[in-house]
Amino acid sequence: MEPEDSRTGIDPTVPHSARIWNYWLGGNDNYPVDREAGDAWLAVEPEIAAIARSARAFLQRGVRYLAEVGVRQFLDIGTGLPTADNTHEVAQRVAPESAHRHAQPGDAAQARERAPRLHQARRRDLHAGCSATCPPLRTSGNRSAPSWTPWPPAAVC
Numbered sequence: 001m002e003p004e005d006s007r008t009g010i011d012p013t014v015p016h017s018a019r020i021w022n023y024w025l026g027g028n029d030n031y032p033v034d035r036e037a038g039d040a041w042l043a044v045e046p047e048i049a050a051i052a053r054s055a056r057a058f059l060q061r062g063v064r065y066l067a068e069v070g071v072r073q074f075l076d077i078g079t080g081l082p083t084a085d086n087t088h089e090v091a092q093r094v095a096p097e098s099a100h101r102h103a104q105p106g107d108a109a110q111a112r113e114r115a116p117r118l119h120q121a122r123r124r125d126l127h128a129g130c131s132a133t134c135p136p137l138r139t140s141g142n143r144s145a146p147s148w149t150p151w152p153p154a155a156v157c
Contacts, residue, residue, distance in 0.1 A: 012031040012033065013031075013033055014033065015033050015034050015036070015037035015038075016034060018080050018081055019031065019034040019081060020034050020037055020038040020041070021052055021080055021081075022034070022080065022081040022082075022083060023035050023038045024038055024048065024049040024052040024053070025052055025053060025056055025083040025084075026083060026084070027081055027082065027083035027084075029081040029082060029083075030081075056083075056085075059087065059156060060085050060090050062156065063087050063090045063091050063154075063156060064090050064091075064093075064094060066091070066154045067090070067091040067093075067094035067095045067098060068094055071091075071098075071153075071154045072095055072097060072098045072099065072149070072151070073098065073099050073100075073149065073151065073152070073153035073154065074087055074088070074091055074098065074099070074100045074101070074153055074154050074155075074156060075100075075101045075103070075153040075154070075155045075156070076088075076100060076101065076102045076103070076156050076157070077103050077155060077156070077157040078103070078157045087100060087102075087156055088100040088102075101153070
């Protein structure tokens with residue numbers, strides 16, 4: 001494996017917490033170095049993968065509930081890498097018209113934007129790779145981004 005990809009800034013030779021978390025959730029956006037680090041962590045804290053899955057299930061239940069009671073806008077902060085049942089997928093099963101903004105800093109954000117599962121015909125989300133201090137709803141030049149209504153979004157992280 002080559003060091004840092006000059007096009008993306010992703011270094012597949014250095015483990016990254018978002019990719020380790022992705023590994024524990026059963027995702028595909030991780031490298032051998034992330035799996036090795038994740039397995040090493042599991043050796044010290046055997047319950048960490050179950051904790052990750054439990055946290056993910058809690059997020060999914062919360063998003064499903066919010067969509068069921070009428071929330072149609074979601075701001076997903078620290079969104080991580082795509083796995084099964086992402087925030088937008090859970091919400092859109094309940095309400096296909098729901099809109100989403102994703103904010104994730106660093107190389108995980110770049111990997112997320114490239115992930116093919118996000119590029120679906122009914123995609124109604126917008127990704128903003130940024131730090132915690134940037135305004136994730138301020139987006140320029142993205143005409144495919146859904147319009148947000150005056151109603152506030154549900155913020156999930």
